[in-house]
Amino acid sequence: MSRQHIVRLVSQKGGVGKTTIAVNLAVYLKGMGYETLLIDADTTNPSVGFHLGMERASIGYRSIAYGRSPLREAVAVHPSTGLHVIPGIINAKPFIVSDEAVRRIHSQLGKSDYRFVIFDTQPGYANFHVSKYVDETLIVTTPDMPSLSSAIRVASTLDRLRAKHSMVLNRYSGRKYEVSPREIGSIYEGRLQAVIPEDPIVPMSIEEHIPAMELGRRTGFAREIASFGRSYCDLNMSGEPEAPLREGFFRRLFRFWHR
Ligand SMILES: Nc1ncnc2c1ncn2[C@@H]1O[C@H](COP(=O)(O)OP(=O)(O)OP(=O)(O)O)[C@@H](O)[C@H]1O
Ligand SMILES: [Mg+2]
Secondary structure (H helix, E strand, O other): OOOOEEEEEEOOOOOOOHHHHHHHHHHHHHHOOOOEEEEEEOOOOOOHHHHHOOOOOOOOHHHHHOOOOOHHHHOEEOOOOOOEEEOOOOOOOOOOOOHHHHHHHHHHHHOOOOOEEEEEEOOOOOOHHHHHHOOEEEEEEOOOHHHHHHHHHHHHHHHHOOOOEEEEEEEEOOOOOOOOHHHHHHHOOOEEEEEEEOOOHHHHHHHHOOOHHHHOOOOHHHHHHHHHHHHHHHHHHHOOOOOOOOOOHHHHHHHHHOO
16 A cells, blocks of 8 residues: 555444444554554544543544644544544534635645544534545445435435445344345445444443453454454555446345435
């Protein structure tokens, strides 16, 4: 990989696992030796700090968004992993990030040495129109139709904005009533990057303030995040995403619904 890669995790529905995946992917990439910056850009309900035990930060994303501090002054170092984090201020009022602020933040990121920058965001479409600064948007969904349906709508919006995207299925247990990876493949034209299992290590890790990748290295969750992270590095080094999947039954059904 020759340059910085900026990834943003999004969903329109809340609570699908954006923060969980952002935190643990960042911990994995840092553990692999990549200089990685995790930014809690959730301006309504920041929660990265809960996963990392960094919920008492005094300078956070808001300070750089408002131009009060340069990026490097807002960076905190997670003690056990060495991961660089720009936390959110948990008690702060929700705020809106202007286009000018987005430009300012990305101009500073461009001058930094980070190989990976991972943005955790709030649910919804905030700052989608400035997608040009982001290399890839990961749409997170859970294995149910309401969540997948909203994820497909997010994908359409990103397509209109010509923003590159892929999907992550989180909390998958393989139960009969769940939407399966195969069904997603037949509905979603982009790449399904990872299937992350439902795993009790996640709520346990939030309770302990230790990232799940550290607390439960041998869990199914950690294994899948690691394999996701590995393929992620490979994907970015080789550049091109895989060819879109063939149109299947569910995709045709979806096109029928969304005519
Ligand atoms: N793979 C998983 N296995 C078990 N529980 C999970 C998993 N992923 C997320 N969770 C649980 O789901 C809840 C929501 O996860 P998370 O905060 O990461 O979602 P989010 O998309 O960031 O939410 P928000 O939209 O509010 O920012 C958390 O309490 C977490 O414990
Ligand atoms: Mg979140």
